[in-house]
Amino acid sequence: MKEILYLTNERREKNLPAQAVEELRARLRGRLLCEDDSGYDDLRQVWNGMIDRKPALIVQCIGAHDVIESIRFARTHDIATAVKGGGHNVAGMAVCAKGLMIDLSPMRSVHVDAQQKTVRVGGGCLLGDVDCETQRNGLAVSAGIVSHTGVAGLTLGGGFGWISRKHGLSIDNLLSVDLVTAEGQLLTASPEAHPELFWAIRGGGGNFGIVVSFEFKCAEIGTEVYSGLIVKKFEDARQYIQFHRDYVRTLPDEMTVWMVVRHAPPLPFLPAEVHGKMIVVVPFVWLGNEAEGRDLIRPIQEATPSHAEAIGMNPWAAWQSGFDGLVGHGARNYWKSHHITGLSDECIDQTIAFGETMPSAECEIFIPHMEGAPSRVPIEETAFSHRKTPFVLNIHTRWQDAADDDRCIAWARDFHAATQAFAQGVYVNFLSEEGDERVKEAYTESVWDRLVKVKRQYDPDNFFRMNQNIKP
Ligand SMILES: Cc1cc2nc3c(=O)[nH]c(=O)nc-3n(C[C@H](O)[C@H](O)[C@H](O)COP(=O)(O)OP(=O)(O)OC[C@H]3O[C@@H](n4cnc5c(N)ncnc54)[C@H](O)[C@@H]3O)c2cc1C
Known part of the structure; x- marks a missing residue:
């Protein structure tokens, strides 16, 4: 295998030694794909057909372990990194040219607790996955209106749909998340654990870490x-x-x-x-x-x-x-x-x-x-x-x-x-790709200042920057 050309976070071109790539491959549970591998072209596609970017590497994560390994690898080699949930973001934030694409699409498990009326949802789930499982008990999570949208991006931005007037936004029904930080640490964020982080991810997008699972309260709506x-x-x-x-x-x-x-x-x-x-x-x-x-x-x-x-x-x-x-x-x-x-x-x-x-x-x-x-x-x-x-x-x-x-x-x-x-x-x-100032319009001034503080604490190097970015 030959060296792979990639872009650093500062957009400089560098070469990845073939051996480093092989070592990463050996550590993963999921697949690692380069441009010549079969399936690469399908996986780099996102919803918006205007986006045509070729990542240097795609990791198909099966669990938190793969996410952690990917983040550590990206940090070691300073590779520009994008995270794909459902790939629906209209600005194409899920894919970066000549960078590392951390693809969560294999992580689509959904576990319903019918007694508690809660559901735990994998970080790569689509809305249709959640409806399919929760509806067996007449339950639903307040979320969007198109079944091939990703739960992750939708929820981290807010999430609204047909039942949110009655049951609140997706984030209003979020009980906790398991998230991998920019340091490659797996932690739980909830009202009790890392409460500031839990506050920030409810509307602040993918700026603070990679969510490997979400726990939601369900609404009883029948079938x-x-x-x-x-x-x-x-x-x-x-x-x-x-x-x-x-x-x-x-x-x-x-x-x-x-x-x-x-x-x-x-x-x-x-x-x-x-x-x-x-x-x-x-x-x-x-x-x-x-x-x-x-x-x-x-x-x-x-x-x-x-x-x-x-x-x-x-x-x-x-x-x-x-x-x-x-x-x-x-x-x-x-x-x-x-x-x-x-x-x-x-x-x-x-x-x-x-x-x-x-x-x-x-x-x-x-x-x-x-x-x-x-x-x-x-x-x-x-x-x-x-x-x-x-x-x-x-x-x-x-x-x-x-x-x-x-x-x-x-x-x-x-x-x-x-x-x-x-x-x-x-x-x-x-938002489409509309520039830094426009991102601020999604927030009030005091919310923005608080988001910047949380960003400084959890991602001071702005590792997670392929998003509507909150600079530390
Ligand atoms: C056809 C269509 C219908 C829509 N309908 C609705 C609607 O009804 N209600 C609504 O509120 N919104 C709706 N949206 C907007 C939608 O919420 C956003 O497009 C959202 O970004 C989609 O999330 P995704 O996971 O599919 O996107 P992706 O493109 O995969 O990701 C979006 C952003 O989130 C980050 N991200 C993805 N997964 C994770 C993760 N697990 N952890 C951390 N960061 C992550 C990505 O890096 C990226 O920055 C719709 C969009 C489309 C295209």
Whole structure:
């Protein structure tokens, strides 16, 4: 085997002696892959097809031992290092060019404690893994809405989805983590053990260590939820959104109603003549009895005419993976996002104007309603700072052809700039690569200062820097 060229943390090129690589291979339980190995190209792929980076080495970790060995090896040779959970991060933080990729994807064990209603989840699990196991007992963890998203990245940034208005963010249900520090030490962080570290990882991302397992409290939601999609006409968008902005804020926490402005995909319940047209989709989940849910949904049905709807009792796991196909791996993606203080008439005007110039049929303007249990958690309890804003405006720009990159990215940036006046902070997990100053906007000033302190204590050399970085 020949020497391997790699990049140090300071971006200098160096060579790794072949013997060092072989010694690492011998110490691991999992596989070590270099560029020529079969499977290398599949493993370096992440969700966003715009990211095309070739790591010098990929370690497929089977357990904490492999994570510790990888970190020690990277430190000894000063190799730039990235950590892959589910690989969904839109900025492609899970993979680094000519560095070491610590891939947790083999660590997908899920252990449910049905008595305690808790679950322990491996650091490489996808959301679908957790739903699959917890649903056997009618339980669920409050998390995101696409089953191929990684639990790790989602949770470390905050984590919200269909049941978070009732049950809190993913971090609000996190009981403890087992984590390997930048020194290669395995420790448990919880309210009792390393409490500052436990505070920081709940919103501060992967800046403080590699989580090998998460322990969550589960919610009892049963195996079916009253849920569905109502598809509104784009020509009535102003009237509908004006109704929506007020109505959803009156609803009990058990009801979550969101909004998506996009081109109609060819869904079977939509008439063929609507396919490809601009629409306003209103998806909802109700955690309660069907008759009550129906009453709460009726005003939405009556607010403006609908193209079609698909509503009923849906198996939770099927609902959680129902949107997977619209956001599969490999397309080109660029996101811009902010929390917004409300859907003022001016903000609605911009949403409609940019809806009219949407640059591809796969783009979405995604506006989740966030209030409820998350906004009642005191700000200082976790590092997730923006709990009080009612809505998020997430501009999902998605397309297939590299020739469209400039046009699509420009649309997202212009739309984002045009709605900046209504913004208050950003969700760290919805950031693209937007620079150091922008990362700070995910946090209040006092939270940021506290995060920097924790970073200095647990990662003073900034070993974990392929992330929305908090510099020590
Ligand atoms: C299609 C899609 C749908 C989404 N839906 C939601 C949603 O409903 N709700 C929501 O809150 N967010 C959602 N997100 C955003 C999502 O939370 C982020 O993309 C998140 O980064 C995904 O985590 P991951 O593990 O898949 O990512 P990765 O790209 O693997 O990692 C993201 C970051 O976390 C670090 N990291 C990964 N694993 C670990 C670990 N075990 N220990 C320490 N650091 C680690 C990585 O180094 C990287 O910096 C969605 C994203 C996509 C693409």
